[in-house]
Structures are given as C-alpha cells and as structure tokens.
Amino acid sequence: MADAPEPQHAAKKQKRLCRYREEWVGKYPWITKAISDEMKAFCKVCRREFGVSYGGGADVRLHASSKIHCANTATVKTNTLVSSFFKKQDDSMYDKIAAAELTSVFHCVAHQQSYRSLDCAMKLIPKLYSDSAIAKLVSCGRTKAEALVTNVLAPLASDFSKSLESKDIFFSIATDASNKGNVKTFPISVRFWTPEQGIQTRVLDFFEQAAESADAVTDTLLNKLKEHKLSFHNVSAYSADNAARVATLKEMFAFAEVEYHALLCHVPTRWLSLLPAIDRLVNTWPAVWSYFLSLGQEECPRILFDALQGNEHGEEDQCSKLEVTLFFLQNTLKIFNCAVLSLESDSLTSIEVYALMNGLRTKLQQRNKDAFFGAKVDHILLSSDNLRVDRLKREFTTFYETAEIYLEKWFNFSETGHLFNIQCFNLKEKKEISYRQLTAAVSTLQMEDELDMDELYNENCVLQDVLRNLEINSHSVGELWAQALRSRSAFPQYAKLLSFILSIPVSNAYSERVFSIMKGAWTDVRNRCSFNLVRSEIKVKMNLVMNCAEFHKYILGKTGVLAAVKSSAKYGDMPPQPRVGRLVLDEESASCSSREAEDSECAGSAAGRASQQ
Secondary structure, three states, X not given: OOOOOOOOOOOOOOOOOOOOOOOHHHHOOOEEEOOOOOXXXXXXXXXXXXXOOOXXXXXXXXXXXXXXXXXXXXXXXXXXXXXXXOOOOOHHHHHHHHHHHHHHHHXXXXXXOOHHHHHHHHHHHHHHOOOOHHHHHOOOOHHHHHHHHHHHHHHHHOHHHHHHHOOOOOEEEEEOXXXXXXXXXXXXXXXXXXXXXXXXXXXXXXXXXXXXXXXXXXXXXXXXXXXXXXXXXHEEEEEOOOHHHHHHHHHHHHHOOOOOOOOOOOOOOOHHHHHHHHHHHHHOHHHHHHHHHXXXXXHOOHHHHHHHHOOOOOOOOOOOHHHHHHHHHHHHHHHHHHHHHHHOOOOOOHHHHHHHHHHHHHHHHHHHHHOOOOHHHHHHHHHOOOXXXXXXXXXXXXXXXXXXXXXXHHOXXXXXXXHHHHHHHOOOOOOOOOHHHHHHHHHHOOOOOOOOHHHHHHHHHHHHHHHHOOOOOOOOHHHHHHHHXXXXXXXXXXXXXXXXXXXXXXXXXXXXXXXXXXHHHOOOOOOOOOHHHHHHHHHHHHHOOOOHHHHHHHHOOOHHHHHHHHOHHHHOOOOOOOOOOHHHHHHHHHHHHHHHHHHHHHHHHHHXXXXXX
C-alpha cells in the first residue's frame, strides 16, 4: 500500500513593513523623510539614508546610538554655520540711519556751517553716543555731504514745480542780478497760490550768465521754463530789477502769443535804512553836535559848522535848523517805513496793495493840508522867535508835495487799474462780492477767455454764504481764501481766478533775500565751492521752509528720498574739483585722496560694525 501523502502546511504569515512617521521629528530633529523611498529616513547630521521598514522606531533609535552618528553630532556642535555670520537686513534701521545722515546735512546747510565741521561731527557722534545703534552706523564725510546736497536735497527742494504744471494754476516770475567776483548770477523765483498750500514763493532756479542783456535774460527764462515743463501761458506777472527790461518783456509776451498788460511797479527799499539812521542821529544829537563844534572852523567843514550853529553866519540859536529838520524827518519817515515793511511782508497780497498805497498818499495829503510836521517840530516853531519859521514850513510842505508826486508817478491810483478793481477780494474788509465787481476785476485782468463767466456767476452765488460764515481772526487774505475755497472742485472758476490774482508779486524782496543767502553760502572762506553746490544750497535753504526737527520727521516718510541716500547713484553727477597751479594741484590731490580714503574708511567701518552687531 502506498504511503499517504504528507499534509501541506499553511503558508507563513507575511510581516507588515514599517513606513516613515512624521512624529519622529519631534524627538529627533535631525531626521526627515527620504526622497527616494517612504520606508527609509534621512539623517541631516550624517547626510545619509537608513531603512526603517522592519524596526520602525527601533531602527531610528539604533541609528541614533551608532558611533558614526554620535561622532557627526559632536562635530556639528563645534562648527558654526556660515549663515550665522549674516544678519537679515533691517530696512527700518537703515532708513533711520539714512534719515539721520540727510538731516545732519540739512542742518549744516540751514545754519550755513562748513562741511569740514560736519565731517568732524559725524566721526564724533559714534563716540559720544556709543549706546545708540544708529549713531554707531552713521557716516557722512565732506564728499558724501556735497553729493547729498546736490543730488538728493536740491531735487527734493524743486519738487514743488510739478504742481505748477497744471493749466489751472498761475504763477509769477521774478528775476534779479548780482555779481560774485567775475560771475554774474541770476535767481528765478516763482510765486503761486493754491487752496491747499496758500501763498508760496520758491526759487525755481539759480544760474550764472555772462550776458546781462534783456535778450539773453529772456532766452534763458524761456529755456528754464521749458526745462521745468512750465507753460509761459500760466505766467501771471514778471518782476525785474531793471525798468529797461519792460520793453523786452513785451517781446516775450508777443513770442508766446499772449497779450501784454502792465502789472506791478518796482518798490524801492531804501527807506528802511533811512529811518534808523535818522533815529540814531537824533538820539545821539548832543554828542554829535558838541563833537563837530569842538573841531572849530578850521577842522570842521564850513557848511556843516554853520548849520550846527544855527545859520550861515554862525550865530547860535536855541535849536538849530538842522535839528528841527531831523525831528521832522524822524516823524514823517515813520509812515513810509510802515508802508515799506507791509509791502515786503510775505503775507501781503496784490489785493491789499491799492488800499495801502492810497492810505500812504492820504496821510501825506492830510499832513500837508493841516500843516502838521510833528508835535515836537510844531512846539519848537511856536516857541521860537529867531528861526526862519516860514522858510522851514515851506521846505516841509515841499517835501510832502514831492513825495505825493513821486507816489502818483510810480503807482497807478486810477479806478481803471487792476489793483483798484481787485480790492473787492479783500476778505478782511468785506465779505460780499457783487457780480458787477467780479466782472470788472476779470475785465481789467483780461481773463475773459480763461474763465467761464456763467459758471463764475453761479459759484459767486453759492460762495456768498461761505464768506459770511468765515472767521477772519488774524488770518491773512491768502489764508482766508484758502479756507473759503478748500473744496477746489466746488469752485473751479473762482480758484483759477484767485490763483492768478494772488500769484502777482508785491515787491522784489524775495529776490533780494536770495542774494543774502548766496553771500552767506559763498564767502571768502568757502571760495572753493562750485556754483552747482551754491545753487543747491540756495534751493534747499529757500524752498525747504522747516526747522531741522520738522525736516527729520518729514523725511522719514519719503521712502524714495531715503533710497536715494542709500544708493551710490548720488555720486553720479559730482563735478571735478577745481585745480589752479602746481602747488594747489598737489594739495588738492592729497585732499581729494584723503577725503576718498575717509569715505571708504567710514563705509568699511560701518559695514564692519553692522557685521559685529
């Protein structure tokens, strides 16, 4: 009998394989999943894969306790990654550093300090304020300071010209001329008004030009307007220091196809220095009188000696004719002085000029009519028997008449002039403007083609309620109109009309201030300053009207300007330093090399301090 077949045994049960588990990372931070196989793990310390399919967590523990892994872990602890040497850049910190450097340069320009003192201060600040992170990183040598003035601050000071590109904003132009050695300089200042900013006067440009002829100045003005993208059709007035240029001004209007009309006359300022001189002489009269008489007839000029004694024959009086004349001038010049001070005020507008000049003329006429020469003079004339009273009165009366003739010659007091007809816009005097007054003002200004008169009438009707509720207080006329027309979109025609009127200049005082700034910036001590640097400083000082603390707060919000401070592009247009003679060449070459080395050293030390922190 054949043997029975052996029974087949059941197949062995297959063991389940393990896969990588994410919770292992919490206990073993050096582990991660292998890319090639999900049943393997990757060790970031050993930089190799190992299997976990059979033991799972046990395989991970086995690898962690291996000699190779322990040795690699010890090596990693003793090494420092290269990334630890680099700190992530803090933009806010570097913006503050850039703002601190730019504000320091602004402070230097605003107070007319030398760049050498700024260079010294920038090196001293990190030592004085060593606990400040910003103070440790600021660096600004002379070369960098000049670059910031010419290529960062000056363009910032010229940003206002972009607002003048609008066809609804008018502006006036004022020029003057002055010599600096053999250089003829010309500033171009503009005056404009907007409801948002009020009355503003700014320096548009400052240029040098050998030719002073009217044709040359005209060509340059037109080119400068074109350079700043400004339209000549938006020019409301032109002011110059020479009346001979009026003829060429007419040619400018003809060239631009604009009808010419006269605007404002030049206002002299010599009265401002005359009254203090008379006051000083009157206050020191006893000493002055005694001094010249003590010189005797041989030392003192005969005319002056006789005048001090009282008459041409040398007979002494109780009060000399010269002293009485000084008392008269001291009293009378006060009304001229007050008028000129008002005319040179930045807040005065063309709307108020007629009333001011007419008031001055009225005071002179009334004094002449009443024969009033001052209380002190009248008292002397009444109590004196020896003075030639009638002759003095005739001389003083002639003074009044001559002054009145002079005013009427150089100022238009007629009721057909534009200054008379724009008085209706003086909100300090009246708050209601009739349409008849409005049309008269528009007609004398020759703006019929610029305005929609029907819309202007509608706006005038609505505006009357606004003007009645306007609080005057101590605000200027320009500020009051800025409040009334705060919503430009509601009164577009009125805003355009007032933009023209309030942009008309009252005097040339602003141009004179430009030359005062130029003299302070371009002294004999700073004779190596380039013209471009002086022009930039004038723009910064005249256009950025704020103190240093306000400028720092203002500049922190200008990200584009701060980026320009941090960029190396600010050195792009730096002019070469002037060199004269072999000796000066050697000295300046050494100076330039020294400055470049200082700036490089500052930049290197700043980078080193940044890496250490």
